Amino acid sequence: MACRRRHNVIWWVSRETKQREREGNVKKLDLNKSAGILNVLTATRVMPKIVGGKPAKAGKWPWMTALTYHGCSAAECQFCGGALIAPRWV
Known part of the structure; x- marks a missing residue:
């Protein structure tokens, strides 16, 4: 698991978006080039992680x-x- 210490955490804020905003944020990825790599954003910028999802029960x-x-x-x-x-392993 790759988590950083608190003082080095890069925060991503999620929020519900309107359909128009969601479509504008979706980019096609070249999986050979960028699989597993996220763009680093400033803490004040919103980066939706899930597009078109719904809350889980x-x-x-x-x-x-x-x-x-x-x-x-x-x-x-x-x-x-x-x-x-495992029961005690994340």
Whole structure:
């Protein structure tokens, strides 16, 4: 799992977008050239991660997890995500 320490985290903020905005943000990727590589954006810029998705019901994807800081505001608590590969391994 590749997560950075808190002071080095690059934040991506997701939000719901209008259809027009979503279409403008979608780019065709050359998978031979850019697979697994994200553009680095400033913390103030929005980078939607999922286009056309919908909220999942609690328990729908039980192997997915959010890694969060204890005692922070809701806007900055999550710093990474992961998948459970064993009962105590992310």
